[in-house]
Amino acid sequence: MAKHxxxxxxxxxxxxIAIACxxxxxxxxxxxxxxxxxxxxxxxxWEGFSWRWYVSAWENEQVQDxxxxxxxxxxxxxAIATSVAVMAAxxxxxxxxxxxxxxxxxxxxxxxxxPEIVTAVALLILFSVIKVATGxxxxxxxxxxxxxxxxxxxxxxxxxxxxxxxLSLEQAAADLYAxxxxxxxxxxxxxxxxxxxxxxxxxxxxSLDDVVITEFVKSAGQDTLPTYMLGQLxxxxxxxxxxxxxxxxxxxxxxxxxxxxxxxxxx
Amino acid sequence: xxxxxxxxxxxxLDTGTGDTNLTTAIHARNxxxxxxxxxxxxxxxGVDLEIGDNEFFTxxxxxxxxxxxxxxxxxxxxxxxxxxxxxFGKDLLDLPPYKRPINTVFQSYALFPHLTVAQxxxxxxxxxxxxxxxxxxxxxxxxxxxxxxxxxxxxTSQISGGQQQRVALARALAPKxxxxxxxxxxxxxxxxxxxxxxxxxxxxxxETGITFIFVTHDQEEALTMSDRIAVMGGGSIxxxxxxxxxxxxxxxRFVADFIGDTNFLPAQIKSVEGDxxxxxxxxxxxxxxxxxxxxxxEGAVTLAVRPEQASLTTSETGLLSGMIDxxxxxxxxxxxxxxxxxxxxxxxxxxxxxxxxxxxxxxxxAAVRFGANVAQVLKD
Numbered sequence: 001m002a003k004h005x006x007x008x009x010x011x012x013x014x015x016x017i018a019i020a021c022x023x024x025x026x027x028x029x030x031x032x033x034x035x036x037x038x039x040x041x042x043x044x045x046w047e048g049f050s051w052r053w054y055v056s057a058w059e060n061e062q063v064q065d066x067x068x069x070x071x072x073x074x075x076x077x078x079a080i081a082t083s084v085a086v087m088a089a090x091x092x093x094x095x096x097x098x099x100x101x102x103x104x105x106x107x108x109x110x111x112x113x114x115p116e117i118v119t120a121v122a123l124l125i126l127f128s129v130i131k132v133a134t135g136x137x138x139x140x141x142x143x144x145x146x147x148x149x150x151x152x153x154x155x156x157x158x159x160x161x162x163x164x165x166x167l168s169l170e171q172a173a174a175d176l177y178a179x180x181x182x183x184x185x186x187x188x189x190x191x192x193x194x195x196x197x198x199x200x201x202x203x204x205x206x207s208l209d210d211v212v213i214t215e216f217v218k219s220a221g222q223d224t225l226p227t228y229m230l231g232q233l234x235x236x237x238x239x240x241x242x243x244x245x246x247x248x249x250x251x252x253x254x255x256x257x258x259x260x261x262x263x264x265x266x267x
Numbered sequence: 268x269x270x271x272x273x274x275x276x277x278x279x280l281d282t283g284t285g286d287t288n289l290t291t292a293i294h295a296r297n298x299x300x301x302x303x304x305x306x307x308x309x310x311x312x313g314v315d316l317e318i319g320d321n322e323f324f325t326x327x328x329x330x331x332x333x334x335x336x337x338x339x340x341x342x343x344x345x346x347x348x349x350x351x352x353x354x355f356g357k358d359l360l361d362l363p364p365y366k367r368p369i370n371t372v373f374q375s376y377a378l379f380p381h382l383t384v385a386q387x388x389x390x391x392x393x394x395x396x397x398x399x400x401x402x403x404x405x406x407x408x409x410x411x412x413x414x415x416x417x418x419x420x421x422x423t424s425q426i427s428g429g430q431q432q433r434v435a436l437a438r439a440l441a442p443k444x445x446x447x448x449x450x451x452x453x454x455x456x457x458x459x460x461x462x463x464x465x466x467x468x469x470x471x472x473x474e475t476g477i478t479f480i481f482v483t484h485d486q487e488e489a490l491t492m493s494d495r496i497a498v499m500g501g502g503s504i505x506x507x508x509x510x511x512x513x514x515x516x517x518x519x520r521f522v523a524d525f526i527g528d529t530n531f532l533p534a535q536i537k538s539v540e541g542d543x544x545x546x547x548x549x550x551x552x553x554x555x556x557x558x559x560x561x562x563x564x565e566g567a568v569t570l571a572v573r574p575e576q577a578s579l580t581t582s583e584t585g586l587l588s589g590m591i592d593x594x595x596x597x598x599x600x601x602x603x604x605x606x607x608x609x610x611x612x613x614x615x616x617x618x619x620x621x622x623x624x625x626x627x628x629x630x631x632x633a634a635v636r637f638g639a640n641v642a643q644v645l646k647d
Contacts, residue, residue, distance in 0.1 A: 171344055172377035174364040176391035177442065183365075186390075190381045 029249070036242035043239055053243040063244060066228040070208055073139065073224060077146030078154065078203035084147070085154035085199055086192075090184075093162040094170075109156075111149040119149065120216035127217060137219045145217045146207040153206045154199035157263060161195030162188075198262040205255045208248070290320040290355065292446055292478040293341060298350035300336050310336040312502035313350065318480060320355075320445075323472045325481045327489040328499035329525065334482045337499070338448050341480065342371050354446065365394070370439035371448040374455070376431045378423040384434050385410065385419040391442035409437040412471070429460045436468075440475065449481045453488060465491050486526045490514060498522045514573075518559050519646040523571040530577070530613050532570040532587070536644070539564045544644055546570060549609040550587045555639040562646045570642045574616035577637045579603065579627060585634020589613065594629055601625055605635065 008014060036054070040047030057063050088108050092101065111119065127141045165188070173187040174180075211226045218227060225248065229241055293316070300311040311333045318324045326334040339345040340352060343364035352359045359367060370391065378387050388409050392402045410416045413433035418426055423434065432452060439447055449468070453461045469492050472479045483489055489496050490510040497507045498521075506518045517523035520531065534546040537553060544558040546568065556570055582588045589607035598619070605613045613635060617625065627633050 166375070166377065168373050168375055168377040169379060171342075171364070172371070172373060172379070173390070173394075174344075175342060175369075175371045176438070177365045177394035178390075179365055179394075182394060187379060 032242050033246050033249070035239050036246045038239045038242075041238055043237055043242060053239040054247075056238075057240045057243045057247075060240070062223070062228060063225070063240075066223045066225045069139070069222065070224040070226070073142050073146055074204045074207040076143045077150050077207040078200050080143070080147035081150035081203045082154045082158075082196060082200040085151055085158050085203075086196060088151070088155055089159040089162050090188075093159060094188075109152040112152050116149070116212045120213045123213060124216040131219075139222065141217050141219075142214060142222065142224075145213050146210060149210070149213060150203035150206050154203040157198040157202065157259075158192065158195045160263075161192055161198075165191055194262045194265040198259045201255045201259045201262070205252050208251070291317050291353075292320045292322070292355060293318040293480070294351075294353045294356075295337075295340075296351045298337070298340065298352060299348045300333075300340060300345065301348045309502050311340070311347070314502075314504055316497065316504060316507075318478060320478055321476050323469065323479045323481065323492055323494045325483060325489040325493040325496045326499055327483055327486060327496050327525075329484055332499040333502040334484075334499050335450060338371075338450055338480065338482050341446070342369060342448055343367050368442075368444050369446045369448060370442060370444040371450065372435050372439045372452045374450045374452065376435040376452075376455075378431055378434055378438070380423055382423070383419065384415060384421050384423065384426065387423060387434055388438045388441050390438060395442055405441055409441045412440070412474075413437045428455055429464070432456060432464060436471070440471070440477070443475075444477060446478045446480060449479060451483055452481075453483075454485070461488075468492060490526075498525060500525070516557060516559060516643060517571060517645065518561070520569060520571075523643070523645055528574050528614060528616075530572045530574065530611075530615075531645075532572060532611060532613075532642070533609070534568055534570045534644075536563070536565050536568055543640065546642070546644065548586055549607070549611070552586050554586055554637070554642060556642040556644050557640055558644045559646070562644050569645045571645050572637055572642045574602065574614045575600075575618075576641045577613070577615040577635050578617065579615065579625075579633050580636040582632070582634040585636050587613070588632065588634040591627055591629055591631045591633055594625065594627070603627070605633070607635070 035043050035046070037049050037051070038046055039050035039052060092105060092108070106113075123141075123145050127145075131137055131141075169187055169191070170183050173183040178186060209226060210224075211230060214224050214227050215230070218224070223231065225244065229244060232241055295314050295316040298311055298314045298316070299309070302308040302310060314333070314337065316337075326337055328334050336345065340347050341359070343359070343362060347360065354367070354369070379390065382390070385406055388406045389402050392405055397405075407416070410419060413436055415430060415433050415437065418430060418434075423431060426434070432455075435452065452468075453464050456464060465488060468479070468481075481489075481492065490513075493510055495507060495509055496513050498505045498513060500521050506513060506522045508516070513522065513526055517526060517529070523529045523531075532548065534548055534556075536558075537545040537547050539545075539558060542558050542560070544556050544564075545553055546556050547553055548570075558564070562568070587607050589605045591603060591605055592612075593604040595602045595604070596619075600616050600618045603615050603617065603625070605615070607613050615635060
């Protein structure tokens with residue numbers, strides 16, 4: 001232990017503030033989970049334990065429909081975003097420094113900086129033009145929109161892993177007669193996959209959770225789980241919403257834990 | 268079924284035998300490398316170099332002297348700013364690293380962590396598209412050559428540093444390159460293992476007949492293993508020669524200073540005959556010294572004398588006299604540190620033996636003697 005170092009944990013009131021923060025952060029979530037098991041119809045008055053809202057959500061055709069749509073969009077969006085992110089990460093870490101590299105980096109991460117509502121409005125306008133011109137109103141708009149804002153979330157862990165990798169391994173492969181493609185397939189990719197998987201999972205969760213852009217881009221009857229839930233708020237709120245939220249929370253926690261573990265895999 | 272020896276012999280026959288020593292493996296002309304920056308860094312300032320086939324050639328120098336840049340240019344990881352580079356008479360510069368019949372043993376070994384020992388060794392052969400049976404035979408042969416057969420299926424993280432070193436060597440030798448580059452491959456090993464590997468590398472080079480280009484900053488390593496050494500400093504080659512030449516006949520102060528310990532003495536040239544000069548020491552006495560080509564043939568010069576070439580004597584027979592500052596015992600030998608009358612410091616080394624005792628003590632006055640033609644006149 002350093003005797004003279006500044007240790008914030010030793011400051012007066014540190015523990016109190018920390019506990020207060022945790023309570024503020026997690027009490028709402030705990031309440032949400034608890035009331036998802038309420039046997040009554042209220043989301044505020046406890047009437048006893050029951051699985052009824054989970055069963056009701058499971059049997060609700062609108063929920064089933066929205067869930068499938070959410071998963072389909074999240075799957076394709078994260079797949080596209082991850083492929084693009086891998087290429088972008090290779091281009092920004094495995095090429096000699098080029099002019100405008102910083103600008104390229106900023107552009108890749110643009111969805112993190114630009115207010116989501118701005119992107120949403122912009123996409124709404126663009127897609128309306130295309131819809132009018134082509135008549136196509138399918139899921140592709142949502143998939144493309146989701147893929148676009150998922151790119152930076154997939155890109156960052158992949159890039160971090162590429163930067164952490166020993167460059168001499170790729171040089172060794174090239175030295176042993178591997179063409180650039182074979183270097184990637186036989187040496188880079190086998191070491192990069194935890195990063196790719198982590199990036200894909202993060203992108204999946206981000207897509208699954210999106211409300212703003214989806215709300216603007218979706219056509220009629222294209223509710224995803226979050227937009228369906230938002231729609232329900234305008235009507236009667238039952239603990240069914242709590243049950244769906246709890247399941248979504250479970251999926252997200254699982255994905256984030258898996259993401260953290262994957263990021264830690266070395267070689 | 269191949270045996271290790273027959274495969275190696277077959278390879279040696281491939282490259283020809285009799286006149287191989289006359290063939291130039293690597294030929295660099297005015298090779299330059301400047302790294303852009305502010306200010307730009309000149310890593311290689313026009314290097315001319317010819318490395319013979321079957322040669323154990325060492326690039327020796329302090330860090331930043333350009334030796335690693337030279338190696339990376341030959342491997343193809345860097346592109347030169349100017350000059351030409353040929354291998355067996357063919358231009359190398361247009362070929363990417365994966366098209367050059369050159370393999371490298373990296374300083375960090377750079378073993379593929381996701382592959383086993385045998386898979387690492389097989390990598391180059393697979394990339395060359397060799398048939399499976401041939402790959403297996405060569406891998407077995409290579410593992411035998413570096414005594415790693417028992418470790419074939421181990422992960423590279425499960426073997427020791429010395430073993431990783433052997434795998435890196437086997438992996439680079441397996442595709443039977445014409446030239447093998449070794450980038451300080453022994454620097455991560457402990458002292459005893461390093462000694463063993465020095466002999467091992469020399470043996471492998473002799474057995475395979477492959478041209479080895481070895482990069483090191485360790486002068487002892489260079490002296491023990493090399494056929495020829497190029498001493499590099501400041502991005503250029505300062506001297507090329509056999510280990511003996513380099514050690515006994517350093518051409519300039521930089522080389523004499525870098526290789527081994529050397530005493531530098533101020534002197535004046537009195538007369539010159541061929542490569543022998545009569546030089547006047549600060550004490551007023553005259554001694555015969557070796558005068559290499561390209562060194563000033565008159566006026567003030569610097570003489571280099573190795574510590575083990577000098578001995579202590581009485582002041583009448585000595586060339587230079589002074590005071591003993593310190594006597595340090597080193598086990599096999601004893602170092603005597605002196606300050607000469609003109610203020611120059613001088614170190615001499617005397618071998619210890621059962622019946623010899625040093626008759627001098629710290630603080631004594633003594634004289635230094637060295638033989639005719641032992642001292643070397645240096646280019647400054």
